[in-house]
Amino acid sequence: MPNSVRVRFAPSPTGPLHIGGVRTALYNFLLARKLGGTFILRIEDTDQARFVPGAEDYILESLAWLGISPDEGIGIGGPHEPYRQSERKEIYKSYAQKLIESGKAYYAFDTSEELDAMRALFESKGSAFQYNAVTRVKLRNSLALPKKEVEQLLANNTPYVIRLKVPAKGEIRFQDVIRDWVHVHTSSIDDKVLMKSDGMPTYHLANVVDDHIMQISHVIRGEEWLPSAPLHILLYQAFGWTPPQFAHLPLLLKPEGNGKLSKRDADLGGFPVFPLEWKDPQTGAISKGFKQEGYLPEATVNFLAFLGWNPGTEQELFSLKDLIEAFSLERINKAGAKFDVKKAQWFNQQYLKQHGAKELAATYLPSLEAEKGEAYVHLFLDRITFPQDLLSMVEDFLAIPDSYDADVLASKWNSETKRALELLLEILPSCTSWHADDIKQTIQQRLETAGIKMGKVMQLFRVALSGKGAGPDLMISLELWGKDQVLARLRQALDKFPTLS
RNA sequence: GGUCCGUUCGUCUAGGGGUUAGGACACGUCCCUUUCACGGAUGAAACACGGGUUCGAUUCCCGUACGGACUACCA
Numbered sequence: 232m233p234n235s236v237r238v239r240f241a242p243s244p245t246g247p248l249h250i251g252g253v254r255t256a257l258y259n260f261l262l263a264r265k266l267g268g269t270f271i272l273r274i275e276d277t278d279q280a281r282f283v284p285g286a287e288d289y290i291l292e293s294l295a296w297l298g299i300s301p302d303e304g305i306g307i308g309g310p311h312e313p314y315r316q317s318e319r320k321e322i323y324k325s326y327a328q329k330l331i332e333s334g335k336a337y338y339a340f341d342t343s344e345e346l347d348a349m350r351a352l353f354e355s356k357g358s359a360f361q362y363n364a365v366t367r368v369k370l371r372n373s374l375a376l377p378k379k380e381v382e383q384l385l386a387n388n389t390p391y392v393i394r395l396k397v398p399a400k401g402e403i404r405f406q407d408v409i410r411d412w413v414h415v416h417t418s419s420i421d422d423k424v425l426m427k428s429d430g431m432p433t434y435h436l437a438n439v440v441d442d443h444i445m446q447i448s449h450v451i452r453g454e455e456w457l458p459s460a461p462l463h464i465l466l467y468q469a470f471g472w473t474p475p476q477f478a479h480l481p482l483l484l485k486p487e488g489n490g491k492l493s494k495r496d497a498d499l500g501g502f503p504v505f506p507l508e509w510k511d512p513q514t515g516a517i518s519k520g521f522k523q524e525g526y527l528p529e530a531t532v533n534f535l536a537f538l539g540w541n542p543g544t545e546q547e548l549f550s551l552k553d554l555i556e557a558f559s560l561e562r563i564n565k566a567g568a569k570f571d572v573k574k575a576q577w578f579n580q581q582y583l584k585q586h587g588a589k590e591l592a593a594t595y596l597p598s599l600e601a602e603k604g605e606a607y608v609h610l611f612l613d614r615i616t617f618p619q620d621l622l623s624m625v626e627d628f629l630a631i632p633d634s635y636d637a638d639v640l641a642s643k644w645n646s647e648t649k650r651a652l653e654l655l656l657e658i659l660p661s662c663t664s665w666h667a668d669d670i671k672q673t674i675q676q677r678l679e680t681a682g683i684k685m686g687k688v689m690q691l692f693r694v695a696l697s698g699k700g701a702g703p704d705l706m707i708s709l710e711l712w713g714k715d716q717v718l719a720r721l722r723q724a725l726d727k728f729p730t731l732s
Numbered sequence: 733g734g735u736c737c738g739u740u741c742g743u744c745u746a747g748g749g750g751u752u753a754g755g756a757c758a759c760g761u762c763c764c765u766u767u768c769a770c771g772g773a774u775g776a777a778a779c780a781c782g783g784g785u786u787c788g789a790u791u792c793c794c795g796u797a798c799g800g801a802c803u804a805c806c807a
Contacts, residue, residue: 243807278806343805350804359734359803392805410737419735419803427805434807458736458802481738482801489799534744537756541745545755564745567800571743574757584770613770639767689766701768 236268243275244286247509251483254535260299261558272304274315277431293506311445323432327393335469338391339372361421364399393426403461408478415461439466451478481539482567502572525617530578538568595621610703632698639700643691651688667706695724
């Protein structure tokens with residue numbers, strides 16, 4: 232099956248997985264599932280300096296939480312092990328060597344300091360330094376130095392890097408699935424480092440070699456990679472390989488203003504940009520996670536999927552299964568999408584309501600007996616965004632009021648309503664059945680007999696019992712509080728309400 | 733600075749040479765409700781600008797503006 236779809240998500244373990252990365256993983260996963268292909272998880276840990284312990288597990292856990300499960304790679308295994316690039320060091324080395332032998336790449340001995348100095352020099356002259364066809368002849372590399380000297384340097388174990396010999400002239404073109412044809416002149420590409428002096432490959436080499444070896448059919452990645460895509464094409468050409476299809480995804484933008492969504496925006500806006508909570512092992516700083524903030528995985532997936540893609544229909548709610556069904560690369564947008572917390576919350580509400588009261592009660596109100604818990608869920612489900620709101624609502628509901636809504640008091644508290652509340656205090660104990668419907672009937676009848684309109688006193692009654700001018704169904708509230716509690720609260724209110732002159 | 737990419741309501745977006753430019757979030761109003769929320773209805777709200785091409789351009793082309801990404805021995 233040489234034409235089968237094989238896609239990969241290839242994050243580097245440098246910290247918590249950014250939500251934009253999660254979306255990239257999602258799209259890769261969706262395409263694979265849609266087309267019956269394989270979704271591979273590969274870890275790009277070729278930067279030893281930026282390695283962060285725990286980051287790889289974090290990636291695994293995040294994907295698992297959202298149901299984006301790889302078919303092959305880290306944590307699963309597969310025909311192309313290992314899937315951690317640091318463990319594939321020798322492979323890249325041999326491929327780099329091939330490029331040296333075929334004259335497509337060369338050794339460069341310039342130190343970082345020398346290059347920094349060179350950049351500073353060019354900058355002072357108002358131009359930008361590029362390691363390319365015109366400058367490389369004057370630099371310390373195997374193309375410019377006499378052969379003997381190069382051999383000497385290598386024999387002395389002088390640190391070196393391997394650079395790609397980018398042709399001076401030519402045009403690179405490739406057809407991006409999302410952006411169509413992209414053209415770039417080789418003159419604007421510099422001789423990128425392929426192998427670093429520590430023996431590790433750079434992203435560019437490792438990614439091309441692995442994608443080829445692992446027979447990746449579609450490279451779906453963020454737009455930030457678009458500028459280096461021509462370089463990758465050049466690499467495929469240097470190896471004589473057929474490049475995969477490229478699809479460069481639009482960026483996730485910050486909610487206010489412009490620019491890439493960053494952790495800073497999250498902290499400022501009080502919303503998460505990471506799937507799971509993350510504690511920085513160095514500083515101990517905690518970054519919020521969607522999960523811990525109360526976002527459901529289905530909501531997170533649905534919200535994320537719609538940032539840059541849409542089905543072309545008016546349906547908004549999509550399960551992972553629905554997404555697989557509807558997904559196509561062609562319907563991905565070109566322009567960046569701003570992250571809208573409000574929309575994310577709306578999705579969460581929608582999915583929250585889809586969960587059964589029994590399940591929500593058991594999960595989020597575990598300290599309550601099942602029947603009671605479910606009753607509370609029914610009472611509050613329409614007014615919460617996050618499941619943990621349930622608990623705070625219940626706590627609030629159960630708390631005896633210590634203050635009363637001043638506005639309602641000012642407009643509704645008078646001798647007539649006072650009489651009504653006192654009457655209620657008399658009526659309530661006579662309720663033989665303490666169920667919402669029966670209580671309502673009793674109250675209705677007795678107030679009517681006394682010539683008092685329900686509408687005139689009910690809000691005040693609510694304030695008397697809860698302290699608040701608004702809230703869930705009052706009769707069901709009464710039932711849940713219980714008769715004794717209601718009477719106690721009513722007495723307290725009558726006692727604490729301001730004296731009428 | 734250079735290279736590349738982008739631009740439809742405030743936001744996510746549909747659409748695409750002739751449409752009352754559609755939906756969703758948020759917002760306003762109304763209905764439901766003793767209240768709030770939910771729900772329902774409804775309203776306000778957009779084709780960045782300038783040139784072409786065309787009978788006709790928001791749609792195609794070219795510029796301009798604006799925005800963004802990239803520009804490391806990071807990914």
